[in-house]
Amino acid sequence: MEILEAKKLVIEAGKKLLKSGLIARTWGNVSCRVSPTQFVITPSGRAYETLTPDEIVLVNIADCSYEGTVKPSSEKGIHASVYEMRPEMDFVIHTHQPYASAAAAIGYDINSLSQHAADLIGPGVTVASYGLPGTGKLKNGVRDAMMRSPSKAILMAHHGALCMGEDMDEAFAVAAELEKVCEKFILDRFYTFTGTLADNYSELTAYFADLKKGKKNQTMPAFDYYDSSRQGATAVLVSKKDGSVIRVNLTSPVETTKGSQDYTPAVDLHKAVYNNRDDVNYIHHSDAANIKAFSAQKKALKPYLDDFAQLIGLTCRTAVFNPADTIKSSKQVVKKLKGRNAVMLKDNGALCVSGDKDDAEAIEMVLNKNINAAAATAVFPGVSVINKVESALMRVVYKTKYSKQKNK
Numbered sequence: 001m002e003i004l005e006a007k008k009l010v011i012e013a014g015k016k017l018l019k020s021g022l023i024a025r026t027w028g029n030v031s032c033r034v035s036p037t038q039f040v041i042t043p044s045g046r047a048y049e050t051l052t053p054d055e056i057v058l059v060n061i062a063d064c065s066y067e068g069t070v071k072p073s074s075e076k077g078i079h080a081s082v083y084e085m086r087p088e089m090d091f092v093i094h095t096h097q098p099y100a101s102a103a104a105a106i107g108y109d110i111n112s113l114s115q116h117a118a119d120l121i122g123p124g125v126t127v128a129s130y131g132l133p134g135t136g137k138l139k140n141g142v143r144d145a146m147m148r149s150p151s152k153a154i155l156m157a158h159h160g161a162l163c164m165g166e167d168m169d170e171a172f173a174v175a176a177e178l179e180k181v182c183e184k185f186i187l188d189r190f191y192t193f194t195g196t197l198a199d200n201y202s203e204l205t206a207y208f209a210d211l212k213k214g215k216k217n218q219t220m221p222a223f224d225y226y227d228s229s230r231q232g233a234t235a236v237l238v239s240k241k242d243g244s245v246i247r248v249n250l251t252s253p254v255e256t257t258k259g260s261q262d263y264t265p266a267v268d269l270h271k272a273v274y275n276n277r278d279d280v281n282y283i284h285h286s287d288a289a290n291i292k293a294f295s296a297q298k299k300a301l302k303p304y305l306d307d308f309a310q311l312i313g314l315t316c317r318t319a320v321f322n323p324a325d326t327i328k329s330s331k332q333v334v335k336k337l338k339g340r341n342a343v344m345l346k347d348n349g350a351l352c353v354s355g356d357k358d359d360a361e362a363i364e365m366v367l368n369k370n371i372n373a374a375a376a377t378a379v380f381p382g383v384s385v386i387n388k389v390e391s392a393l394m395r396v397v398y399k400t401k402y403s404k405q406k407n408k
Contacts, residue, residue, distance in 0.1 A: 001090075006032040006040045007056035013093060013168050014048035021365070022095040022175055027307055028160070029073035032168070033083050033090040037061055041079055044071045045401070074134030081143050082164055089152075089164040091171045096160040096307055098369045099201070100175075103127075103182035104155040105304040105373035106380045110185050120177050122151035130157035132390060133306060153178045158386050159306055186376050193379040201372060205293040208375040212297035219296075220347040223323040225285040226266040229357070235270050240287065250274055265323035272330035273337065273353060284352040284360035286367070294371045295344045302385040304373035309391035310398035311359075311366045313340035320346045342367050 001009075013030045017023045031041035042048070043055050057072035059065070061080045066072055073079075079092050103110065103125075110125040128145035131138030142162060145154045152174045154162045161178060165171035187198050190207070198204055226237040226246070237246040248267050270283055286292075294301070301316040303309040308316075319336040322329045337343040337353065341363050344350045352363040377383045386394075 001032065001034050003034050003040060003058060004053060006034045007053040009091075009168055010040055010042060010056050011048075011051045011053070013091075013172070014042055014051060016172065017093065017095065018048050020172075020176075022093075022097045027096045029075050029079070029094045031059075031073075031076075031079040031083075031092045034058070036087075039079060039083055041072045041076055044073050075138075077136070077139040078142050078162060081139060081146070082162070085143065085146050086164065088166060090166055091168045092162065092164045093171050093175060094160060094162050095175050096305075096366075096369070097175060097179050098365075098372055099179050099183040099186065100153075100155060100161040101159075101305055101369045102372035102376050103185060104160060105158050106186070106376050106383050107157050108185075108380065110155075110181060113181060117177050117181050121153045121174055121181070122149065124149055125151055125153050125155055125178065125181060127155045127157055128162075130159070130386075132394065133159065155182075158304060186379070189376075189379045200289075201375070202289040202293050204378065205290045205371060205375040206296070208378040209294050209296040211378055212299050214298070217296075217298070220320060220345075221323055222348060223265045225287055225349065226264070226270065227285055227357075228266075228270045228283045230274050230281040235274055237264075237266060237270060240285065265321075265326045268326035268330050269321060269333060269351075272334050273351065276334045277337070277353065279355060280353045281355050282353070282357045282360045284357070284364055286350045286352055286364045288349070288364065288368055290368050290371050290375075291344075291364070292347075292349045294375070295349055296347055298346060301344070301367075301370060301374055303370065303391050304377075304383070304385050305366070305370050306386060306391075306394055307366050308370040309386060309394045311363050312342045312370075313395060314388060314391050316340060316342045316344060316350070316367060316370075318344040318346055321348065 010030045010032050017028055029042045031039050033039045038058055038060055040056050040058050043057055055070050057066050057070055059072050059076050061083050064076050064080050075094055082089055082092050107127050109127055126145040126149040128141035131141050142154060152164050163171050163175040165174055190198050190204050225240040228235050228237040233250050235248045235250055248271060250271055273280055273283060298318045317336040319333040321333055333343055341354055342350055342352045352360045354360040354363055
C-alpha cells in the first residue's frame with residue numbers, strides 16, 4: 001500500500017475509534033502495514049480529531065526505528081510484533097472498549113465462542129500477561145499470547161484489547177465481535193454463579209453493589225443533576241433534566257444563592273468543588289446506569305484498569321451528599337475528591353471533573369469501564385487490582401506528560 005494512502009486510512013480509523021466508543025481521548029492506537037518491512041502508526045498522545053498525514057509515523061518492523069520529530073505511539077513494539085508474527089495481518093487497532101477491558105481485568109482466557117465469533121476471531125481469546133503501558137514486559141506478554149493462539153483478538157491484562165485484520169474493516173469487525181463475546185462471557189458466568197439471567201450488565205453491577213452495601217446502608221435522596229463549566233468567577237450549571245441554566249457567582253456567600261429562585265442543592269455542590277480545585281473547569285455529573293447502580297455502595301473503587309489509575313487516581317471514593325445539608329456534605333465531597341478526578345455520590349452517580357468537557361466525559365467512560373471490571377469480580381472471585389506503586393507511577397506520568405500532549 002502507498003504510504004500516504006495508509007496514513008489517511010489510519011486517520012480515518014482513529015476517528016472511527018472515537019466515534020464508536022472503543023477508546024477515550026488519545027487512548028488506543030492504530031497502524032497499517034505498508035510493506036513487508038514497514039508500517040505507519042498514530043503518534044503518541046495526540047488527539048485523533050485533528051491528526052494530519054504528517055503526524056502519522058512510518059516505523060520499521062525489525063527494530064521500531066523511525067525518522068522525524070513526531071514520536072510514534074509508545075505501543076509501536078506491539079504492532080511491530082503483530083506484523084512480524086502474523087504476515088497475513090495488515091491492520092491493527094489497540095482499543096480500550098468497555099466489556100473487553102473488563103474481561104482483560106479478569107484475566108481468564110475465553111475458550112468457548114459461538115461459530116459466528118470463531119469464524120471471525122478464531123478459536124478463542126487469549127489474555128496477555130500484564131505490563132505497564134509502553135514497556136517491553138507488555139510487548140513480550142502479547143508475543144507470548146500470539147504464540148499460544150492464532151486468534152485475531154488478544155486481551156491485555158488490566159489494559160485493553162488488540163484486534164487485527166487483513167484490512168481496516170476486518171480489524172473493526174473483530175473489535176465489535178470481541179465486545180459481544182466478552183459481555184456474554186461475563187454474563188454467562190453471572191448466570192452460572194447466581195442462577196439468575198441478566199438482561200444487561202447493569203444487573204451485574206447492581207448485584208455487586210448490593211453485596212458491598214453492608215447492613216447499615218442509608219439510601220440518600222435524589223436531587224437534580226447538573227453539568228457545569230467555570231467561566232471566570234461564574235459557574236454555569238445546565239440541568240440534565242430540562243436544559244435550564246443557572247449562573248452562580250463563585251465568590252458570593254452560599255446564603256445568597258440559597259435564597260434565590262434558581263437554587264438547587266447542586267449549586268452548593270458545584271461551588272464547593274470549583275472553590276477548592278483551581279484545576280477544575282468542568283464538572284460532569286454522570287447518571288450512567290452502571291455508575292448510578294455502583295453508587296449505592298460506599299466502598300472505594302480501585303484500579304482494575306490502568307487508564308483508571310491514569311485519568312482518575314489511585315481510587316475513586318464515595319461521598320455521602322445530602323441535599324438537605326449541602327454545606328456539610330459538600331465539604332465531604334471535596335475531601336473525597338482530593339487528588340482525584342472523580343468521586344461517587346452515594347446513590348446519585350458520580351462527579352467527573354477536569355479542565356474541560358471532553359476530558360470530563362472521557363473520565364466518565366473510564367470510570368464506567370472500571371466499574372464493569374469491578375462488578376465482574378462478584379462472579380470471578382480473587383481478581384486483583386493493579387498495585388499501588390504501578391498505579392501511582394502511571395498517574396504521575398499521565399499528569400506530567402500525556403495530558404499535556406493532547407493540546408499540542
